[in-house]
Amino acid sequence: MQIKLSSLGKRYNYEWIFRNLSFEFVSGKAYAVLGHNGSGKSTLLSIISGFQLPSEGSVSYALNGQNIPVEQVYRHLSMAAPYQDLLEEFTLLEMIQFHTRFKPLRGITPEQLPDLLQLQAAKHKLVRDFSSGMRQRLKLGLALYSDTPLLLLDEPTTNLDQAGVAWYLEHLEKNRQNRLVIIGSNVPHEYSFCDEQLPINEYHYKKTLRS
């Protein structure tokens, strides 16, 4: 998967969040989108996922040399983010089975995932009764173990304790080969292994110069 941002800009009402952002992401590498709270990391990830449209500029996608229209990008990505909802009325196993109807897993069966999440004791527990750390492991596990070429992780260690952070780093390492990984973060332990950094703040300055 290759993603090219060309003179990308996003504004909400009259406020430019970032502007004139050109960057290229390539498969096999991990990238950290960095910036303080409210700097636009989630907004950029959301635009890359095709969920939001940019206000100016464009995003183009290619997979194995073929262009992919933005409306089709959701088929090729998995994402974990704090604002993402889970299906509260499902048990863990039901949630995994439902997810895998749309996104198959990478070399494991749905029944094996609870063990990898270290949530084997919660297989039949309703998701609504999960702790915040359990919810985060579930979101991350579904994203990491989905068979997709693009992995988008926004604040991946939110709500995780020290063991959870170690779990995230181990399972990301196991699942990043031949994928494009983009992480929105301002916490070094969740992005320090990344190959490249994209500091979104730099694109605020250009906004100020132009406005």
Ligand SMILES: Nc1ncnc2c1ncn2[C@@H]1O[C@H](COP(=O)(O)OP(=O)(O)OP(=O)(O)O)[C@@H](O)[C@H]1O
């Ligand atoms: N739907 C929206 N309407 C108006 N403004 C928005 C909307 N979504 C985000 N914003 C604004 O865009 C800016 C960037 O928000 P965003 O959530 O992308 O930042 P972030 O870098 O991910 O922050 P954090 O680290 O706190 O998660 C903020 O000023 C926010 O208030």
